Amino acid sequence: MSEPDELVRVEHVTFSYNTLPVLEDISFSIYRGDFLSVIGPNGSGKTTLIKIILGLLKPSRGAVSIMGRPVAEFRDWSKVGYVPQKATHIDPFFPASVREVVAMALLSTRSPFSKSRRDTDRQVMEALRKVAMESSRNAAIGSLSGGQQQRVMIARALVTSPEILLLDEPTTGVDLETQHLFYEMLHELNDRQRITIVLITHDIGVVNRHVKKVACLNQQLIYHGTHKEFCQSEAFKILIAEGHIVSHSH
């Protein structure tokens, strides 16, 4: 039986691509209000783990449950927001306005006739306001900068009013100043709107001020606990010394 505020439970998850082991016996939980950073070297299985949590990949062993239900039976995906890694590689020629991109997530799981246009517009504008992009609602998505596109992708993840937001290296290719503003925005979503955030990154310094917990992966879960304790741990020192994670400060 799940604890009432446990949103995600990962139990003994193991995964291999063909015969190449990627994750081995990973177990941890994510609770409501957490701001969890998943860090680790390239190829450590961070993205794979997120995809398993989202049900996009099936683990070879172990189980994942979301809000108390096995992921295969979970249907209320509007409560889970996801910003994939490739959000920074949007097709610049795709003919979609910012408003259309955000509305996609809202309308794609509903019947075309179930929601009035006014309601949809209101929700889309609200999501864009949260990321300070409402003035660009009619702009073509391909005409925006990388940082602005990221904000739109966050708005798309937020438009369904999710309880948990999973972001896979959302600031790849974005300059440090924009990254700083971006993480401030995530902090506000977590702090004021109580949205649980799971953030994959290899730059622990950028999120230093915001994350509450860290899960450090290198095929196995080598650390899971508070951010403060992680920064004093042996695992942290080794990862920094070997250059597997970096620490930009602001």
Next chain:
Amino acid sequence: MGMEALLGYGFLQRALLAGLFVAFACAILGLFLVLRRDAMIGHGLSHVTFGGVALGLFLNLLPLVAALAVTVLASLAIMKLRQKAGLHGDTAIGILSSVGMALGVALATLAGRFNVDLLSYLFGDILAISPAEVGLSVALAAAAVALIFANYHKLMYATFDREAARASGVRVARLDLLLTVLTSVTVVLGMKVVGILMVTALLVIPAAAGLQLAANFKQALVISAVTAAFSVAAGLAASFSLDLPAAATIVLIAFVVFGAFFAARQMRR
């Protein structure tokens, strides 16, 4: 001769009705295919259609119906090959399209029907479309458009960001199946309008024209559909007035529209 006078001819009325419906379906579907970088599946399936037509002629079945059955089956085979054989889409399309053409040549030779019948399918003969074929074309094209619009938001999401759409609960594998089957149906219908060798034009050129000027997805759909409809109507009128082959005229007019939109885009920058 004005359009009103042209429409006094029954065969032109039938050609225009079927042509407009089929072109509209091709344009709407084509936009999704072009954005998914899947445009060549139409080209590959058109070759398979040749095998289907030849099978129809060989077995004395209605070629349109035989082509529909063979092309839908081939489109499903392409999907399976992509998923199960570890092949990229273009390789699977390459295999099926060549086999389709080979089957067509072999069957047509065996049937002794490598003649005007078969050539009319290769190059299109919309002015000779029968009332029964008009009915089938209109019904299937309307059904294809209705299915696309019923799944419009899901298709747009999966086309823009497949992984995020999956994570939102959109069943993208079902949408792949829907698009593949609809593509095979529209390719067979397009065969009657512009022929097997030029049917890709109906899927690709109006969509590419729409992408030159559109600021959003709805505009892209409308511009693509209007380009396709205009090309068919103007192509039929021009072919009748200038005594040119209808299929080639339709394709060339679509290309001229694309060229004009491309120039307009360059000037706007």
